[in-house]
Amino acid sequence: xxxxxxxxxxxxxxxxxxxxxxxFIVMIIFFIMTTIAYLKYLRSFLRKNExxxxxxxxxxxxxxxxxxxxxxxxDEVSFEQKSIIDQFKSNTSEPFKRDILISTLLKxxxxxxxxxxxxxxxxxxxxxxLDYSLSKLKSRKWNSIADGIRELTLFHVKEVQDQVKIxxxxxxxxxxxxxxxxxxxxxxxxxxxxxxxITTPISEWDQIQLLEALQLNSNQRxxxxxxxxxxxxxxxxxxxxxxxxxxNQYGVRDELIALLDHQNIKIRxxxxxxxSYLNIIDAKIILKNKFNELTxxxxxxxxxxxxxxxxxxxxxxxxxxxxxxxxxxxxxxxKILKNLNIxxxxxxxxxxxxxxxxxxxxxxxxx
Amino acid sequence: MISIIHFLxxxxxxxxxxxYITLGIISVFETVAYxxxxxxxxxxxxxxxxxxxxxxxxxxxxxxxxxxxxxVRSLLSSHYANYDVIIINDGSKDDSLEKLIDAYNLxxxxxxxNEQIPTQPLRKGIYxxxxxxxxxxxxxxxxxxxxxxALNMGLNISANKYVACIDVDCLLIxxxxxxxxxxxxxxxxxxxxxxxxVIRIANSCVIKEGKLLDxxxxxxxLEKGQILEYLRAFLLGRMAWSRLNGLLVISGxxxxxxxxxxxxxxxxxxxxxxxxxxxxxxxxxxxEEKKLKYKVAYIPDPLCWTEAPDNYKxxxxxxxxxxxxxxxxxxxxxxxxFNRKYSSMGTLSYPYWFLFERMAPIVEVLGVIYFAYLIFxxxxxxxxxxxxxLLAYLFTVLFSIAAIISExxxxxxxxxxxxxFKMIMIAFLEPFVVHPFILYAAIVGxxxxxxxxxxxxxxxxxxxxxxx
Numbered sequence: 001x002x003x004x005x006x007x008x009x010x011x012x013x014x015x016x017x018x019x020x021x022x023x024f025i026v027m028i029i030f031f032i033m034t035t036i037a038y039l040k041y042l043r044s045f046l047r048k049n050e051x052x053x054x055x056x057x058x059x060x061x062x063x064x065x066x067x068x069x070x071x072x073x074x075d076e077v078s079f080e081q082k083s084i085i086d087q088f089k090s091n092t093s094e095p096f097k098r099d100i101l102i103s104t105l106l107k108x109x110x111x112x113x114x115x116x117x118x119x120x121x122x123x124x125x126x127x128x129x130l131d132y133s134l135s136k137l138k139s140r141k142w143n144s145i146a147d148g149i150r151e152l153t154l155f156h157v158k159e160v161q162d163q164v165k166i167x168x169x170x171x172x173x174x175x176x177x178x179x180x181x182x183x184x185x186x187x188x189x190x191x192x193x194x195x196x197x198i199t200t201p202i203s204e205w206d207q208i209q210l211l212e213a214l215q216l217n218s219n220q221r222x223x224x225x226x227x228x229x230x231x232x233x234x235x236x237x238x239x240x241x242x243x244x245x246x247x248n249q250y251g252v253r254d255e256l257i258a259l260l261d262h263q264n265i266k267i268r269x270x271x272x273x274x275x276s277y278l279n280i281i282d283a284k285i286i287l288k289n290k291f292n293e294l295t296x297x298x299x300x301x302x303x304x305x306x307x308x309x310x311x312x313x314x315x316x317x318x319x320x321x322x323x324x325x326x327x328x329x330x331x332x333x334x335k336i337l338k339n340l341n342i343x344x345x346x347x348x349x350x351x352x353x354x355x356x357x358x359x360x361x362x363x364x365x366x367x
Numbered sequence: 368m369i370s371i372i373h374f375l376x377x378x379x380x381x382x383x384x385x386x387y388i389t390l391g392i393i394s395v396f397e398t399v400a401y402x403x404x405x406x407x408x409x410x411x412x413x414x415x416x417x418x419x420x421x422x423x424x425x426x427x428x429x430x431x432x433x434x435x436x437x438x439v440r441s442l443l444s445s446h447y448a449n450y451d452v453i454i455i456n457d458g459s460k461d462d463s464l465e466k467l468i469d470a471y472n473l474x475x476x477x478x479x480x481n482e483q484i485p486t487q488p489l490r491k492g493i494y495x496x497x498x499x500x501x502x503x504x505x506x507x508x509x510x511x512x513x514x515x516x517a518l519n520m521g522l523n524i525s526a527n528k529y530v531a532c533i534d535v536d537c538l539l540i541x542x543x544x545x546x547x548x549x550x551x552x553x554x555x556x557x558x559x560x561x562x563x564x565v566i567r568i569a570n571s572c573v574i575k576e577g578k579l580l581d582x583x584x585x586x587x588x589l590e591k592g593q594i595l596e597y598l599r600a601f602l603l604g605r606m607a608w609s610r611l612n613g614l615l616v617i618s619g620x621x622x623x624x625x626x627x628x629x630x631x632x633x634x635x636x637x638x639x640x641x642x643x644x645x646x647x648x649x650x651x652x653x654x655e656e657k658k659l660k661y662k663v664a665y666i667p668d669p670l671c672w673t674e675a676p677d678n679y680k681x682x683x684x685x686x687x688x689x690x691x692x693x694x695x696x697x698x699x700x701x702x703x704x705f706n707r708k709y710s711s712m713g714t715l716s717y718p719y720w721f722l723f724e725r726m727a728p729i730v731e732v733l734g735v736i737y738f739a740y741l742i743f744x745x746x747x748x749x750x751x752x753x754x755x756x757l758l759a760y761l762f763t764v765l766f767s768i769a770a771i772i773s774e775x776x777x778x779x780x781x782x783x784x785x786x787x788f789k790m791i792m793i794a795f796l797e798p799f800v801v802h803p804f805i806l807y808a809a810i811v812g813x814x815x816x817x818x819x820x821x822x823x824x825x826x827x828x829x830x831x832x833x834x835x
Contacts (some may be wrong), residue, residue, distance in 0.1 A: 014750070021754045028761040035768045036791055042775050043787045143403050150407055173553070174404055205552035208418050235555065242418065327481045356482070363479040 053100060060104040063087065068112075068119055077126070088127040102129060106154055124155045137163050142172040149178035158186050169200050177206045184210055188217040195228050201235040211242060222247045229255040234264050241270050245277055253280055260286065269301045276305035284309045288317060296326065303332035310336045315344075322348060323357070331360050338364050372737065379730055380755075383723050384762055391769055393607035398667050398777055401606075408549075410542050414446045420528050420552070422450040422544055422623070425521030426535040427514050432461040436470045438535050441577025443503060447544040451503045453521045454535065458490060458511025467506050472498045484519040484634035487512035493524070514619070515635035515642040522626060522634050530626045532643075536674055537620050538569055538579055543670035547623045550664035557660035560650050561624045563617035564670035565601040567780065568594045570677060579672055582780050584789055589682060591793045592801030593675045598770040602667060602777070609665035613716035615651070615696075617663065619643030621671035628653070639699070641692015648700050648712075655709045669778055683808040690728070690812025697725055728809035760798060767794035 011022060063084050070080035077085070091097040109120050124130055129151070136148025137160075149164055167179045180202070183191030192214075202210070228240035229252055237259070244252055259271040260283065275283035287294065287302045294302060303321075306314065318340065321333040338345040349361045413419060424442055428435060435454075442452045456464050467473060473494035487510040494506040509520055518532050529548060533539070540546075543564065551559040570590045573581035585591055608614045619642065632653045635642045647663060654661040676682035697704070697720060704721060706713040741747045771790045774780065781790065 010750075018751065018754060021758055025754065025758050025761060028758070028765050032761065032765050032768060035765065035772060039768065039772055039775065039787055039791070042772065046775065046779055047782070047784075143406070146407065174407075178407075201555040203553045203555050204420075205413075205549055208413055208416055208552070211418055212412050212416050246418075327483075331479070360479060363477055366477050 056097060056100050057104055060088075060101055061108070064104060064108055064120070064123065067123060068116055071119070085123070085126045088123075092128055092132065098129070098132060101127070102151060105129075109154070121155050130155070130157060133157070134160060134163070137167075142170070142175050145170070146172070146174045146178040149175070149182050153178070153182040153185050156186060161186070165194070168194055168198055173200075173203065173206070176200060176202075177209060180206065180210055181213055184213045185216075188214065188219060189221065189223045192223060195231070195236050195239065198233060198236065201233065202239055203235070204238075207235070207239050207242060210239070211246065215246070222249065225249055226252055226255055229259060234267060237262070237264075237267055238270065241267070241274055245274050248278070250278055250280075253278075253282075256280065257283055257286065265295060265297065269297055272298060272301040272305055276301075276308050279309060281309055288314070291317075300326065300328045303329050306336055307332055310340060312340060315340055319344075319348070323352065327356065330357070331364075334360055334364055376730075376734055376737075379722075380759065383727070384759075386719065386723060387603075387762075387766060390607035391603045391766065393610050394603045394605075395773065397606045397610040398602065398773065401667055402777060410545050414542060414545050415448050417448055419447070419449050419545070420548060421526075422447065422529045422531055422548060423521065423525035423527040423626075424450060424452045424531045424533055424539075424544075425455065425518055425525065426452065426533050427455045427457050427517030427521070428459065428463055428535040429457045429511070429514075429517075430459045430461045430463065431535055432459070432463045432466055434536060435463050435466055437574075437577060438537075439467065439471070439504065441538050442533070442535075443501065444541065444577050445539060445544050446541045449527075450531075450544060451505060451525075451527065453505045453507060453524055455517035455520050456490075456506060456508045457513070457517040458487070458509060464491065464506070464508050468494065471496045471501045471504055471506075473504075473506055478524070480523050482523055483630050484523055486516050486520045486523065513637055515637040515639070518642070519634040519637070522630055525626055528626060529623055530629065531621065531623045532619070533622075533671070534620045534673060537566075538574060538577065538672040539621070540579070540668075540670050540672075543621070543668075544623075546666060546668050546670060547621075550662075550666065551623070551625070554662060554664070557662050558628075558654070559625070559662050559664050560628050560654060561617050561622055561647055562664040562666065563605070563614075563622045564666045564668050566597060566618050566620045567669045567672045568597055568675045569672035570675055572672060583783070584781060584786050585677070587677055588793075588796065588800045589679060589804075590675055590677055591789070592797045593682075595767055595770065595790065595793050595797055596801065597675075598774050599767060602773045603766070603770050605665050606667055608716065609663070611711060611715065612662050613711050613719075614663040614665055615648055615712070615716050615720055616644040617647055617665075620673050624650075636699075639692060639695040640688045641696050644692055645696040645699065648696055648703070651712050652700060652703060652709065655712060667777060669780060679804055683804055683811070686805055686808030687812040687815060690809045691816045693720070693725055694813070694816045697721055728806050729813065731806055732810055763798050764794050767797065 011019060014022070067081050067084045070078050070084065072078045088101060091101060105120055105124060109117055112120070133148045133151040133155075136144045136151075139145055139148070145167060149167070152160060152164065161183070164179050164182050167175050170176050170179070176198075180191075180194060183194055185191075222243065225240045225243050228236050229244075231237050231240070241259075243249065244256070256271055256275055256278075257280070260268060260275075262268050262271070272283070272287065284302075284305060287298075287305070291299065291302065306318070310318070314336070318333050318336050321329055322337060324330045324333060334345070337348065345364075349365075351357070424445075426438075426442060428438075431438065439452065439454060442454075454467065456467070473496055475492045476495045478493040489507065489509050491508040494508070496502065496504050505524065507520055507524060509517070512520075521532070522530060529551065531544060531547070547562050547564055550562045568585075568590065569579070570587075571583040571585035572579055573583065584594070605614060622643065624646075628650055629646065632646070632649045634646070636645045636649070639645050651661070651663065676685055697717070700717075703709045703713045704717040706717075709717070738747070738752075768791065771787075771794065775787075781787075
């Protein structure tokens with residue numbers, strides 16, 4: 001009692017700043033105690049959760065396998081299958097168990113094919129998981145929408161494409177890429193139609209994902225990319241250029257040449273590399289004629305093209321550049337000269353004693 | 368006069384605590400946003416993609432003979448499709464090169480280097496493996512020039528778009544390159560010039576064939592204290608600075624850079640011991656002066672595990688170097704400080720680093736001296752003293768616990784039973800057993816910076832990570 005009074009008196013007689021400090025101290029002690037208790041709870045929760053997850057996962061896996069082998073030729077859904085569906089339905093009301101069921105179905109879906117995979121897709125619908133996925137599309141939260149689209153993709157639900165496509169220009173990139181992957185995984189090259197209408201940028205990361213998804217498709221017949229090369233959305237142009245390279249689209253030669261005058265320098269450089277890859281020699285002539293108007297990066301890309309497409313008539317142009325101040329251009333020019341005419345290379349190799357030039361000549365001679 | 372001094376100390380403490388709370392809160396939001404965003408990313412599909420951009424891992428090595436074979440094997444075991452590993456043997460006096468030649472069937476090859484950044488010359492030359500299994504490996508043997516010079520040699524040699532500069536003894540997580548290159552590829556409205564991730568301490572962890580098998584908490588208090596310190600710095604500090612686009616440093620242990628910009632600014636500065644911070648500041652300054660939109664990205668994933676000093680001598684030497692590095696960089700780029708022309712870097716990051724990183728140890732020591740003066744003249748108000756010291760201590764403990772919770776909620780790496788209790792104990796003890804040495808190292812670092820200019824890198828004695 002005495003002690004309590006002492007502390008209360010001490011507190012009341014302290015200046016305001018000290019009172020504040022003691023209030024903070026008490027608050028922090030309270031926070032520390034709370035956070036320690038929370039940490040203890042969190043660690044044991046995480047540990048238990050992991051164990052529980054493993055246990056439920058095993059149970060679901062066994063049930064799904066039983067479901068797959070419980071079918072008969074008479075009923076569309078056998079009695080045993082129906083009881084398994086009911087068991088799953090009772091579990092899907094809990095988000096935790098629903099997520100585990102989805103991941104179990106997906107895991108098994110990856111491991112099997114043919115009729116069995118079809119059965120898993122059916123099970124996804126029969127257990128009501130499809131309805132959950134569709135309800136996510138209407139959510140206000142972007143991560144729920146992306147999650148829903150992802151589930152529809154993985155279970156190949158083609159029928160809801162109109163509901164998915166409305167997210168084409170969603171402000172969140174994660175939703176957009178989920179939608180794009182849905183279209184490509186389910187409709188392959190036909191799914192690329194979204195490129196006609198997309199106004200938001202497709203990041204390089206997303207482009208890689210889309211191209212990888214496209215390459216998984218057994219039908220490699222590419223739809224026309226001409227329109228996309230003329231798109232006002234630069235990322236669509238970049239994507240179309242990648243498509244042209246991977247699928248060797250020689251047919252878009254004119255569109256590619258037109259892109260040499262595109263206002264975006266990165267597009268122009270990518271086009272030069274692509275034209276070189278496709279061996280479109282007309283482009284070389286066009287670029288050679290306006291070489292001095294090109295930026296340094298374009299000039300370097302052009303010389304990389306020249307290494308691939310040089311002809312004997314290019315020799316005077318090459319000779320002009322064997323002393324170019326840029327390392328890459330000079331090196332390319334010397335390499336091309338050696339390939340064009342070894343005697344002339346030998347004549348010009350002592351043109352200067354500049355150390356960089358000498359090193360280049362030595363390297364080219366040795367390789 | 369005395370009131371003014373008291374007010375200044377109070378104001379400084381108030382500001383530093385306020386900034387920690389603000390950064391902590393921002394970090395939490397940023398980490399939640401990051402985990403939500405990356406929850407469904409299927410890294411495996413992209414890891415093996417040949418369309419993914421090319422990366423060079425540049426790892427300088429100086430007298431690393433003890434672990435060099437294992438370390439290189441670890442770097443070669445990344446799951447990323449499109450990368451090479453450039454080991455720069457920076458004039459080692461031991462048998463590092465011979466060991467590498469034997470282990471990886473290396474032969475000297477002709478190699479034309481575009482010397483865009485001046486470096487020390489080659490010693491024995493450049494080596495590549497005759498074994499196709501090691502085709503990604505390039506070993507460069509050059510004259511000693513220090514870490515920055517070795518990294519510059521790597522920048523000259525790399526033919527790839529991005530360069531990952533890494534300490535050779537670091538253990539990279541298999542998908543580290545992909546996770547770190549993601550910010551460069553997903554950002555569409557600005558250029559990402561550099562990116563870093565969380566560095567974790569591997570002392571006492573079990574490693575086998577370059578892979579992390581088991582995460583353990585070390586026994587020594589110094590090592591445990593550093594684990595907590597890293598958690599605080601990476602999870603509660605840098606995430607916030609990334610959100611504010613104000614990061615001034617990407618850890619030298621592992622960072623990814625846009626090679627073109629790194630070369631354009633002249634590569635690493637060989638005249639500083641804080642080259643990792645200096646290059647980021649210079650790259651940012653370059654982008655600001657060119658008025659280009661840019662970002663230094665940071666991700667909370669633990670990508671790289673490194674060996675931390677396990678004795679006070681090495682620890683002090685390391686922190687001494689960090690202090691000198693910070694002073695050198697801030698001094699070299701003082702034009703940026705409090706300058707609105709450099710946007711958030713000038714008005715936010717630089718002032719923060721100057722006031723709360725550069726000046727903090729000095730203010731702390733001044734505080735101790737002033738306190739001693741007050742004791743000597745019997746002017747101490749013990750009620751005030753006890754209250755303020757208690758408040759500062761409890762705040763530090765709370766902040767550390769917040770970092771531990773953040774770790775549990777995100778990556779939950781220290782799973783073993785009993786580790787949680789040990790971590791809490793470290794949070795309470797760390798201010799007594801680690802912080803005084805950090806303060807001491809910082810003060811010696813200041814002294815060395817002004818009065819011992821010749822001092823460069825201290826030696827780090829490697830014990831090697833625990834092997835299975």
